[in-house]
Amino acid sequence: MATDFNPNNVGIKGTLFGLPYSTDDAKVVVIPVPWDVTVSYGAGTSDGPEAVLEASSQLDYEQPDLSEAWKLGVAMADIPEVWYSLGKELRAKSEQYIQWLEEGSNPVLAKEMDAILEEVNEECAQLMKYVEQECDYWQEKGKLTVLLGGDHSTPLGHIRSLTKKHKGLGILQIDAHADLRTAYEGFEFSHASIMYNALKDENLGKLVQVGIRDYCQEEADLVKGSKGRVVSFYDQVIKEEQYAGVTWDAICEKIIVELPEEVYISFDIDGLDPKLCPNTGTPVPGGFEFEQVMYLFKKLVQSGKTIVGADLNEVSPSDDEWDANVGARVLYRLINLMAMSQGLL
Numbered sequence: 293m294a295t296d297f298n299p300n301n302v303g304i305k306g307t308l309f310g311l312p313y314s315t316d317d318a319k320v321v322v323i324p325v326p327w328d329v330t331v332s333y334g335a336g337t338s339d340g341p342e343a344v345l346e347a348s349s350q351l352d353y354e355q356p357d358l359s360e361a362w363k364l365g366v367a368m369a370d371i372p373e374v375w376y377s378l379g380k381e382l383r384a385k386s387e388q389y390i391q392w393l394e395e396g397s398n399p400v401l402a403k404e405m406d407a408i409l410e411e412v413n414e415e416c417a418q419l420m421k422y423v424e425q426e427c428d429y430w431q432e433k434g435k436l437t438v439l440l441g442g443d444h445s446t447p448l449g450h451i452r453s454l455t456k457k458h459k460g461l462g463i464l465q466i467d468a469h470a471d472l473r474t475a476y477e478g479f480e481f482s483h484a485s486i487m488y489n490a491l492k493d494e495n496l497g498k499l500v501q502v503g504i505r506d507y508c509q510e511e512a513d514l515v516k517g518s519k520g521r522v523v524s525f526y527d528q529v530i531k532e533e534q535y536a537g538v539t540w541d542a543i544c545e546k547i548i549v550e551l552p553e554e555v556y557i558s559f560d561i562d563g564l565d566p567k568l569c570p571n572t573g574t575p576v577p578g579g580f581e582f583e584q585v586m587y588l589f590k591k592l593v594q595s596g597k598t599i600v601g602a603d604l605n606e607v608s609p610s611d612d613e614w615d616a617n618v619g620a621r622v623l624y625r626l627i628n629l630m631a632m633s634q635g636l637l
Contacts, residue, residue: 313365
């Protein structure tokens with residue numbers, strides 16, 4: 293770390309949040325995964341890590357409830373060019389396959405499309421192994437890890453890495469979508485299947501979803517049949533309770549009591565109001581204000597529960613950097629709250 297760093301000056305370009313840390317001396321390592329091969333609507337989130345990195349250097353560090361948070365030490369690992377390039381190549385193929393599905397699955401092309409599906413599934417499985425190994429590597433060096441996608445398929449390896457060490461871990465998912473589909477569109481590691489895949493892990497204790505407002509019957513049935521392992525706080529129900537006079541504070545209490553002592557936060561940016569993430573892949577009307585979600589996370593920390601890891605996904609770049617600007621601020625606050633829960637701030 294540069295000993296002459298002045299947090300009041302201009303941030304250092306090319307470093308996360310403009311901070312003077314490397315992955316060697318940082319306490320928190322952000323692992324970028326530039327991948328959006330299986331997205332079912334809008335692409336572009338593979339460029340999310342680079343966009344967030346670029347936008348992050350212009351934010352300031354102080355908060356009313358937390359001074360000198362920049363001293364924690366946060367750095368981003370290198371963006372893996374090999375996975376970025378492979379993802380772009382496979383995305384072109386998956387778009388052909390999705391178009392074939394949407395146009396009625398012409399049997400003349402079935403063999404060619406089956407080959408594409410098999411290739412995509414194989415490479416996605418390899419990506420999940422890479423992510424798990426990368427997370428294991430940094431954790432073995434004593435680092436806290438946060439994953440930055442990419443689409444919402446990317447954190448599966450991160451979750452698997454942490455459940456090996458934290459059995460009974462609970463996931464707090466902020467999202468517009470339930471992501472509980474079984475191999476959506478045939479993609480075993482679809483961004484719409486991340487939580488379905490996570491639940492296959494016997495070491496995972498519970499999944500608590502917040503802000504869900506776009507889901508199918510299959511997903512609703514899974515929640516109902518989970519015997520309490522999956523608890524969903526739907527956006528419509530949350531809003532109706534608030535309109536009837538229930539405070540957000542009281543709703544947060546109901547959410548937090550459902551979680552175990554160790555928590556992993558999975559944050560799909562589309563859980564926010566789309567005005568804060570207009571270019572995300574699958575925007576849905578409704579959602580949360582920025583500070584609403586941060587209030588929930590802060591209440592979680594104040595409850596004494598520990599945030600052991602987190603991810604931020606589905607940030608898609610825009611011409612004016614707005615999406616990346618919001619994404620960078622979500623990431624900064626999320627990391628600080630994780631550190632607070634572990635007594636590091």
